[in-house]
Amino acid sequence: MKRRIRSIFWLMAACILGINGFQAYWLYNTYQLTGQQFDRTTREALLAVVQRQLLGGARQLVQGEQKGVSRRVMLQEFNSDAGGQIERIVVSPQSAPPDTGRRVLRSDRLIITTRQPSGQRRAAADTAARTISRIIMNDWIGSRHVNLPQLLAAYQAELRLRDVQTAVKLDTLTVPVAEPMLAANVPNKPAPAGYPVQTPPIPLNPIRSVFVQASFPTPTPYILRQMGGLLAGSVALLGLTTGCFALMLSTILRQKKLSEVKNDFINNMTHELKTPLATVSAAVEAMQNFGALNDPQKAQTYLSISQKELQRLSDLVEKVLNSAVEERQQLTINPEPVRPAELVQELVARHQLQASKPVRFEVDIEPSESLSLDRLHVAGVINNLIDNAIKYSREQVTIAIKGRRDETGWRLTVQDDGIGIPRSYQAAVFDRFFRVPTGNLHPVKGFGLGLYYVRQVVERHGGHIDVRSEPNRGSEFSMWLPV
């Protein structure tokens, strides 16, 4: 049984560790992926903002350039596919070629849409594209100023749109490289203090090799925010699983303990009930089959033993029956004036005469104290407590009995230096038929009724009893009765 429970425990522990391991691995992977997602989002956001910025700048440039010749070129829609098809060109109304289809979008703009390119249309498109490129290149060559605060504001807005809320720093760097459009070739600028995570440099002005780079603090808060639900779910699941396992294990252990108590009870009752029967049976057999009847003295001894054993059996049956009856019918208490000091002194004297081992009593009770108690039952209670202190001790025992009055009642403690009671069984010692399991060892005879009776009597007086004990150090039973 023990080995099986140990196996279950180790299997459970392995299971929990495995689940924890997998969860940790999974969460770590998710953490890494979320970190990569952060890098990608910040990079894409910067790229988008820079492109918008460049596009906006180019649009202003082209608009400004064309104003002199009273032409307006809008660059919102300028695409060409692999076949060189020009799908849409947006130009001012005055400059529209005469043979193109026209559609008025807004009052001041025209969109020219062609499905099939013709030589004239292609020439018009190429001219427009070359003009625009020249204007932008000229601007890039001449431009020195970068409006960083404006770019930063746009970048922060873009990050918010993409649900990335974190501090950010933008910085430009000028690095002459062979192919400025390939940002991968550009070495990073040293990260600012407290901003260790950086996007790759994004080309802002490829002609002058000006790049912009964003720096962020460690993205852990962002990642944890993103993984909040996952983390909470995982922790809850792990807690639930571990809790279930712990509950299961504690139930198994409790069941095991109950099973031990039950087996011990059955064994004890079997032993206590069958031993007198076996003794009488052996005596009768001895007289019948082993010639004991031929020896009158021996026969008399056997008969005497039989009588004693039958009486013992009768007492046991009576005790069990009484306890069953007492459970249904409350004990009747007949209070009368009692001096506890005298009562205890009588019991101590009796036990000193009967004890089978050296017993030292230390009694400390106010002699003049008088209480209203049921003399018979309270004597039974104190007798049981002294009896237990002697029975559950080693070769000799010291028993200290103290009686003290407090504000509302009277407290009696019976303390011994005996074998003690394991903590896990202390709460059960007042239960009916309970005995601390000892397996096949049978050091002390009894039925588990003594302390049950003690509790019944104390509770019928309106009091309570509890025990403090430490194995191999001794026990202290403390009884409180209201006055």
Add this chain to the structure above:
Amino acid sequence: MPSILLIEDEPALGMIVKDSLEVRGFTVRYAADGQEGLELFRQQCPDIVVADVMMPRLDGFSLAEIIRRDNASVPIIFLTARSQPADVVRGFELGAMTTSKSPSAWMS
């Protein structure tokens, strides 16, 4: 006649069983608990051991385990009222010949 070591913590039962065995000619040594029984076993080397199971200090099953380590062949009879299958099986596992509280039952 073979010598018997009788180990029983109930003095009355122990006395009756001891007398009954002696009437049949056995030499009987009596011990009142398992520990005393083990000491006597080591001193006397009896031919048969008759032991109770539930005893103070050292129970019958534990005593039998120790005896079996020293002496694999000595017959052991458990003198017990316990008749649950698990107890009977445990008794036989330890090489007991029989388990019964009745002297005539195991003597036969």
